Amino acid sequence: MLSKSLATVNPCSMCMPMGSVLVFRGIENCMTLFHGSQGCSTYMRLYLAHHFREPVDIASSALSEKGAVYGGAANLKQGLRNVIKGYNPKAIGIATTCLAETIGDDVPQIVREFQAEEPLAKDVTFISVSTPSYAASHEVGYRVALKNLVQTLARKPEPGGGRTSGLTNNGRIDGRINILVGSIVSPADVRYLKRLLDDWGLGYILLPDISETFDAPLSEDMPRIPLGGTPLDDIRDSANSKATVTIGGLVQEPGAGDFLKKEFEIPHTPLPLPIGLEYCDRLVACLEELTGEAMPEGYERERGRLLDTMVDAHKIVADARTAVFGDTETVLGLTRLMTELGMRPQIIATGAINPAFAEAAAKLAPDSRIMTGADYSEIAEEVSTRGIDLMVGPFTGRQTAKKEKVPLLRVGLPNHDRFGASHQLMLGYEGTMHLVDRLANALIESKEGGPA
Ligand code: SF4
Structure with a gap:
């Protein structure tokens, strides 16, 4: 039954842009920037840092009263410039917060202008996502960020361009399986999924991969952006996979897997999270059917x-x-x-x-x-x-x-x-x-x- 309360007292959910961070952090060499008030970034950085016990950098375009009245384009462009200079990322995930949504900034258009004006932007991939917190929860933020990411990057190869991906452990070029982590899980969960798929000998593209980026080993020279995450080339290549499985996509609205199906005719199977005997068996049965290989004995x-x-x-x-x-x-x-x-x-x-x-x-x-x-x-x-x-x-x-x-x-x-x-x-x-x-x-x- 849907809540009938007229006022939210203590919601059982979090801000929509928070979900997008979990996706952007699972991409190799990707930095997140929130377009909106500074406080949103500070709050969500702390919130995630307390959960994962890892430093979490989230840049902000730091909109103030002036930006709210005249639009936030100048702030966003300056923020992007600073992030590129400070972090040298290969990708920047831009999520909006409530203020930017309320004033109606056209983020994709501002990003296009920035790319045309700024030489520094040449080698950077930008993924923007609209995440007004008053409209939906962190779960929806996660889903739309994952979908936008695939929408932005997945491409069929140019004719004659060739590709080397899709190489399975048996050495066949066979089209990999997209494994979309459709719901927020822990780095340990992602490590487990990768171990299972590796032990099975499957060729796969797992997205987003937070196994290392939210749970990094202690190191003396900590990189500005944590190592790990799904490579951008793999995300581009997800358009060439033979199947997509969304793990944690049982009751979600259309997302990345549905986009890949519609756009590239890749069969898509949404599954529940493998928790409990039946739901684990469903994942195993699906992978056995897709690959024709039985689950490893262990x-x-x-x-x-x-x-x-x-x-x-x-x-x-x-x-x-x-x-x-x-x-x-x-x-x-x-x-x-x-x-x-x-x-x-x-x-x-x-x-x-x-x-x-x-x-x-x-x-x-x-x-x-x-x-x-x-x-x-x-x-x-x-x-x-x-x-x-x-x-x-x-x-x-x-x-x-x-x-x-x-x-x-x-x-x-x-x-x-x-x-x-x-x-x-x-x-x-x-x-x-x-x-x-x-x-x-x-x-x-x-x-x-x-x-x-
Ligand atoms: S509700 Fe909106 S303004 Fe408040 S912290 Fe969340 S995203 Fe920022």
Whole structure:
């Protein structure tokens, strides 16, 4: 059910441009610039730095009253100049914030002017995305940034131009598979996906790749832009892949995969995040079908260990009444896992306004209270009346958890008050196994009066 509240008190979502940063940061040598007020950049830099425990640079065009009245073109051009001089990026992702959207700046046009006027812009790729926070949440910001990125870059090769990509581990030039990470996950999750695909011997283009850029090793000479990310050439080449799979695209509106299908006739399969046995099996079945190759033996054993863990944990977690909240795809994956474990999700909530989510959640847990566009004040009301044993979601639910004396298992973004968000693995058989352990332990600790 969509929130009926007339005022937002404590939204269960974040600003729209924040989602775009997660995409731009997953591109090799790419810097993000917000066109809007300085405070937006400062707030989101801090927010992400606290979650990932990494420095996060986000430039700003720093619009002031003058820009608001006369337009922000001069500020944006100066900001782009400064970013190129200071960071020497190969790409700049430009996301708007509320002020730039309200005054109606035409960012693509300003960027075209900048490219025509400024020699420094010659070797830089610009990806602009419209992200008015009053219109949608960080999840939509993530989706539209990913789509715009592919729209800007993906190209068929020029006739006679040739290409060397698509080389699989077997040495065949065969067209790779685009693996789009359609929903916000952790660097550990992306590392897991890459390991799985490498062990399988598949040729793939994974986008966006935050495995290193949001979780970099300690180094003496820290580069201005973190190393790693999907190479721009790979993104260009995504137009030549033989298939696209969006992982975490179950209930999203058309995105990058749909664009590649429409524009380049690349078959597209949107899948849920592989959390829980069924959703993991769906990913494996899809890859087996696309490649004709069976999943490597080691992962079969991993699946068996997950089953064993589920059986072991069942006596602890079965019948536990839960409230699950956060990003749509993560919440659906968690809910599916809970139903597989015999748990009883009572509240399934997201801050995003997404009717497809409500439909999917109702199928998974028909007796639960489903909330979209949710506010924590509304979630708290439901928690207080439904005898909840465990809350599962971002740390922003902690005030509700404390007030209602319900333990909170922190899963997803943001997580500011516990360490290890970057290393939190929830995808695949292995990640699901860790989740089962954590669910069981949270309930045991709660029964023993331990930490919530
Ligand atoms: S709501 Fe708009 S103005 Fe406020 S921080 Fe978010 S993007 Fe910036």
